[in-house]
Amino acid sequence: MPSEDRKKNRVTLLDVARHAGVSRATASLVIRKSPLVGAETRTRVEEAMRELGYVYNMGAARLRAERSHTVGVIVPNLTNPFFAELLSGIEAVVDSAGMVVIVANSGDSVERQDRLMRRMREHGVDGVILCAAAGTGPGFLHQLTEHSLPLVQVLRHISDDIDYAGVDYAGGMRQAVDHLASLGHRAIAFAVHGPVHSAYRERVEGFRDAMRSCGLNPDMIVRLPNQIREIAAAAHLLFDGAKQPTAVVCFNDVIALGLAAGLYDRGLRVGENFSLVGFDDVTDAEAMRPRLTSVFTAPVAIGENAARLLLDRLTDPSCQPRRVVKEPQLHIRQSCGPVAAPVS
Template sequence: MPPRKPASVNIKDVARHAGVSLGSASRVVNNVANVGEETRAKVLAAIEALGYRPNHAAQSLRSRSTRTIGCLVTDVANPLYAQLFRALEERFLAEGYLLLLANGLNDPDREIALLNLFRLRGMDGVVIAPGNERHAGVLKAVAALEMPAVVLDRDLASRHDKVQFDHAAGMKAAVAYLAGLGHRRIALVQSQSSNRPMRRRAEGLRAACRSHGLAFDDRWLVQLPSSTSSAYDAVAALLAAPDRPTALLVQGTSILVETLNAVSAAGLSMPRDLSLMSIGDPDFAVHHAPPLTALRVDLHAVADRTAERLLARLGGETAEAVSLRVPSELIERGSCGPAP
């Protein structure tokens, strides 16, 4: 006998075909953990045999859950956000949630619209890293969120849990490493923003240089309009100065690619003439010649902590908001060496 048409099959049919209770069949369909493997196998076999397709819209109305998580980042063209989204997606999919990505593009009006859309669409929860952490309209839209939220690496004035990168400690480790190689002039090349990552890196670099007795010239803080801006001209000018830096700390976006091009055009060789460390560890870093030393945050650890906090809130936790900090790891490769 051919299987019944999917449109005529419901969850009761699946339970009957599998020989299990309606509750057990429903738990399997909704990917709930407390189901025995034998029962799960029977229900999955019945779903396959009957061609059953759950009506997620109806499920959402009954349970008031959409099994979706909204994720707002500034721009997934940034390799950091692309890698982080992939890690978050894997973590939430394992829990039965679909992660929906939205790019704010550092536009406050767009970020406000997206945050409001998350709210109106009834997302179960959201993960947010807006590009405008101090904008009154963005803060108002965040405050209006009715679902649980986790803020990623932003000093956002909100009631929500936060997962932060420890940028100051990363800069301290980077400067200690470079100073130990004899470098006295260390520059930072990154995008210009008042957001937490750029602000904390600049502050951390200045503090670390002071602690090692190193002077820091404001010319050695190169800040580009955005993470996708060309850094070529600014870095070329930096390297042409008679007292040029002997080491560069560079944001690992397209800014890093442009910086490497400028270093090559200047006829400088790494690490003989110049040391370079990437902030972030883009995929090409290990294959570059020489491989690039990197200051890396474990993005899977970030995803785990983010998911743990959001899932705890979705499970009913009502404790005070917490702020978790994820450290950086210095990965030594071939692009750093003794100061010339």
């Protein structure tokens, strides 16, 4: 019977209102669960929505209300499992606040990051969670907040004036070094790779401070290839220096896994005549043999923290900038042992 062939099948709020015998405004109030509307009217409208199969049009709402129920997330690398877990934590909290996540990958390039940030603003996101690309200056961030775009830094810290959710890398390094020192190790190397950003510097400085406060030489820092598959073959770099390490702290678990493989290839037995500590504690740490002792940095929890920080700021845009820094935790497994005879 209803053969009024509308160009679009789209059901609008006006259709719902008419069907329920009220005005557009009232129907709008029902949707937004306003207490202003009478109980009987409410049920009538809700029923009409159901009968017509109405779907809310955020786009129209956002235009008027200047609220998009959308948050942007920019990370430097989506394939890294660590960022995947971070994203997962963010998504969970954002979703439960009834909002959605727009995700983008800066590939650690500031130019791309610039473009993406512009796109985020074009899409009218209510706020952005940013793991800044290496080389991002504080000016870039302040420029955004001055455009009154709520912003949260995650994992990489650029400016004190802007919310930040991250990890106490220095504390994590202290735990790793203390653990190795307590096993008798004195020549401990630090294996790094990847782009240089605030988290990188914090880890390196954290390692050096920890070594110094144990009275050990903090300068055995070994740079490895960025390509994951080249790490194993580069394990020899650990022993190219003057002083021969008996243990190594790794910048992350990717390096730890690569080095474990490379050390195995060189005939060393990790956990017996060489010790290895990872960083991040990805799920593989538990799966490899020997099980990897690693500093757990709880990426999912950090993502949740970042999202909560942003949601808080959305409700009160003028509150003081906050820092939420999570204490990591050393998970001791099998990859470290007492210091053994020096290796040739």
